[in-house]
Amino acid sequence: MENNKPLIEVKNLVKSFGDNVVLDNISTNIHHGEKVVVIGPSGSGKSTFLRCLNCLEDPTDGEIIFENENIADPKVDINIHRQNMGMVFQQFNLFNNKTVLENIMLAPVIIYTKKAVAEGKTKEQFKKECYDKAMELLRRIGLEDKANVYPSTLSGGQKQRIAIVRALAMNPKVMLFDEPTSALDPEMVGEVLDLIKELADEGMTMVIVTHEMGFAREVATRVLFMADGNIAEEGTPTQIFDNPQNPRTVQFLKAVL
Amino acid sequence: MEHILSASVFSKFSKAFFEQGRWKMYLEGLGNTIIIAVVAALIGTVIGVTFAMVNYLNKKTGKLKVFSRIANVYITIIRGTPVVLQLMILYFVVFASWDNGIMIGAITFGLNSGAYVAEIARAGFESVDDGQMEAGRSLGMSTAQTMWHIVIPQAVKNCLPPLFNEFITLVKETAIVGYVGIMDLGKIPGLIQSRTFDYLFPLVIAAVMYLAVVLVLTKILHVLEKKMAKSDRNGGAVNGK
Ligand SMILES: Nc1ncnc2c1ncn2[C@@H]1O[C@H](COP(=O)(O)OP(=O)(O)OP(=O)(O)O)[C@@H](O)[C@H]1O
Ligand SMILES: [Mg+2]
Numbered sequence: 466m467e468n469n470k471p472l473i474e475v476k477n478l479v480k481s482f483g484d485n486v487v488l489d490n491i492s493t494n495i496h497h498g499e500k501v502v503v504i505g506p507s508g509s510g511k512s513t514f515l516r517c518l519n520c521l522e523d524p525t526d527g528e529i530i531f532e533n534e535n536i537a538d539p540k541v542d543i544n545i546h547r548q549n550m551g552m553v554f555q556q557f558n559l560f561n562n563k564t565v566l567e568n569i570m571l572a573p574v575i576i577y578t579k580k581a582v583a584e585g586k587t588k589e590q591f592k593k594e595c596y597d598k599a600m601e602l603l604r605r606i607g608l609e610d611k612a613n614v615y616p617s618t619l620s621g622g623q624k625q626r627i628a629i630v631r632a633l634a635m636n637p638k639v640m641l642f643d644e645p646t647s648a649l650d651p652e653m654v655g656e657v658l659d660l661i662k663e664l665a666d667e668g669m670t671m672v673i674v675t676h677e678m679g680f681a682r683e684v685a686t687r688v689l690f691m692a693d694g695n696i697a698e699e700g701t702p703t704q705i706f707d708n709p710q711n712p713r714t715v716q717f718l719k720a721v722l
Numbered sequence: 723m724e725h726i727l728s729a730s731v732f733s734k735f736s737k738a739f740f741e742q743g744r745w746k747m748y749l750e751g752l753g754n755t756i757i758i759a760v761v762a763a764l765i766g767t768v769i770g771v772t773f774a775m776v777n778y779l780n781k782k783t784g785k786l787k788v789f790s791r792i793a794n795v796y797i798t799i800i801r802g803t804p805v806v807l808q809l810m811i812l813y814f815v816v817f818a819s820w821d822n823g824i825m826i827g828a829i830t831f832g833l834n835s836g837a838y839v840a841e842i843a844r845a846g847f848e849s850v851d852d853g854q855m856e857a858g859r860s861l862g863m864s865t866a867q868t869m870w871h872i873v874i875p876q877a878v879k880n881c882l883p884p885l886f887n888e889f890i891t892l893v894k895e896t897a898i899v900g901y902v903g904i905m906d907l908g909k910i911p912g913l914i915q916s917r918t919f920d921y922l923f924p925l926v927i928a929a930v931m932y933l934a935v936v937l938v939l940t941k942i943l944h945v946l947e948k949k950m951a952k953s954d955r956n957g958g959a960v961n962g963k
Contacts (some may be wrong), residue, residue: 482902521856548862558853562875569870628857635861 471496472639472670473518478527478537480513487513489694490527495639495672500665502594502681503674503700505691506717509672514691515643518672519543519550548576555644557624559616566612569599569631576635593632602630606660614674622653626660633664640664642673642702678722682706691715738923742913751907752931758828758899758906759892765832766892767885770839771795771878775869777840778847778877782855783865793840800837806898808834813902827899827906831892839888846881847873883947892940895934907931 480488483517483617487510499595502509502696516522517537518529536546562580573595578721581591601719606626618625625645632640642661646654658680665684675681681688681702688705690698698711706722709715739745773793780790800808809830817826850873858868878885897908911924918924 519860521860544859544862544864546862547860550860552857552860553856554853554860556851556853558851558857560854560857560872561851562872562879572858572863575867576862656881693850 472499472621474528474530475518476528476530478514478517478529479525480510480517480522481525483692487694488517488524491694491696492527493689493696493699495670496672498668498686500671500673500684500686501689502558502685502687503672503691504676504678504681504717505689505697509691511536511691512643515552515641515672515674518641519547519552521552548572548635549638551635551637551640552628553625553628553640553642553645554630555647557616557621557628557648558627559624561616561643564613564615565603565608566596566599566621568616569602569628569634570595572631573598573634599634603627604635606630606713621649625649625653625657629657629660629664639672640671642671642675644674645674646675646677676721678706678718690717692717734918734920734923735927737918738914738920739920739927747910747913748907748927748931751899751905751910751928752935754824754905755893755896756908756935757824757829758896758904759889761763761825761828762831762892762896763885763889765829766835766839768890769833769836771843771874773836773840774843774847774877775874777844778873779869782852797837797840799829805830805834805895806901809898809902813904823899823902823904824906827904829927830899831896835888835892839868839885842881842884842888843877845884846877846879846935847881850876879950882950883943886943886946888940890936890943893939897932 467718472496475491475493475495477492478488479486489516502620503514505511505589513522517524519524520529520536527537528535529537531546532547532549534541536543546594556684559565560571563571570592577595578588578591581594582588586594596654600609601613603612611619611627613624616627619627629640644658645661649657654677658677660671661671662680662684671684673681673684683702685702686700688702689696689701690705690709690711692711692713698705698709698714705714706718738749740801773796776786776789780786791811809827812830812833813823813826817829820826853866854872854876858867858872863871896906899906900909900912903909906923907928911921911928914924
């Protein structure tokens, strides 16, 4: 396999909003199967870093190489690459005007129907395939009975688990999580983290921004500590949590643990 | 005395409404009023939603600056000039050689209403959470696909009540088309007065008809609002953050 080649190469990434330099020349590689957890104080640029990875924020400078293309280049068709990068948001962002089932099926159906038809399937056949896949994903999280309800009737934990399988329906190569449990009531955090752990165990490549340090320690293969738009320190969970070297890391961990 | 009075009231009413089948003129006028209002509302909605969408996309992507500027100039001009002058410009100048007054009236009010609907729709688009667009884009859908399937339906739904209200306003305000001789309901009393020499009854009859239509539409609006509130509770929510 191409396992030695990173899945995502971040080279000298810079992002500024006006005069505010939020990411200051970041370079790192994300390899197949890695679970990279990003921690750091509020405002350090964690979300911005994650959002640059799929160009939801346009990088100001630098390169993001994904599938042999520099997706930071505005000339690249970003939509095709985003189809291979799932993203989960703090606020879930389920489509309010669509049922749970429609939320999961919408993107696969409108993006891949053309291709399926070109391969000789009928539209109906392909839609049925998407339906079956969506129902299978819902069964996996035990929410098949919610298929036809609208998101507003669901609990936060249910919404976030559906948002996760909605991203999975595109068969992404990497999943990006931006504080997936920060908007949840405490009793619902567990069910969402369990699902993410399951995916991790199945080998999904992940980049996770989180304030859940116990979870970070458990699931991460590598921890990035960000401060002031830089990766101030990185290493295995044991290195970062038990033996931090950078005084900023020490200070941060003292405050949150 | 009383007898005589009621007899004369009845005969005046009868003259204004029944004699020579005059009631048909009111109905025809009412029909034209409704045609003008419906067509104008359709044109206005298309223009207004398009402008609001251009504005929204310009804000989100910064890519439609020129269109957004044009839309704003249009809105400023339309809102800053009397509709009766806009009507005269279209009726006597732009469409001078077209004899379909009803359609000219409808187009005038459509173009006019578009500027007002744009404001309504702008609020509709602003009420759609930014996360909706981001979620669609993060799945690999294009801006256009996300607009069409996710953002526009929510924006339009959010502003259905004010849009319908705009329609009710149109039913009444289009009475101005009588000014250039278009035969809507507001024009009929004058026609009948010129034959019966009584203005009061034709005016009252036309007013009652307008009122009846507006009351029915208002009732529909309330039912619509109730239904939407219910679907929000049951899950058709638009702002279920
Ligand atoms: N769209 C934007 N426009 C302007 N400034 C922004 C924008 N997004 C983020 N910033 C700024 O970038 C900096 C980093 O923000 P970011 O959201 O990446 O931090 P974070 O590490 O995710 O913080 P938190 O833990 O609070 O989520 C902040 O100073 C923020 O104000
Ligand atoms: Mg953040």
